[in-house]
Amino acid sequence: MDFKELQTKTEQELxxxxxxxxxxxxxxxxxxxxxxxxxxxxxxxxxxxxAQILTVLKKRQxxx
Numbered sequence: 001m002d003f004k005e006l007q008t009k010t011e012q013e014l015x016x017x018x019x020x021x022x023x024x025x026x027x028x029x030x031x032x033x034x035x036x037x038x039x040x041x042x043x044x045x046x047x048x049x050x051a052q053i054l055t056v057l058k059k060r061q062x063x064x
Contacts, residue, residue: 011057
């Protein structure tokens with residue numbers, strides 16, 4: 001998901017997306033530990049998306 005696309009979402013949508021991405025990251029970590037995950041780069045992209053969502057939420061909180 002693109003960073004500009006995240007900035008256009010509402011706060012509730014961001015919280016829902018954050019929960020979804022955290023759940024997805026958990027599943028990826030379980031698969032990686034069991035050796036079932038082929039592309040481990042998916043973990044990095046999930047972590048990046050989570051960080052971007054948190055950044056947008058933090059900026060909105062600081063703005064008011």
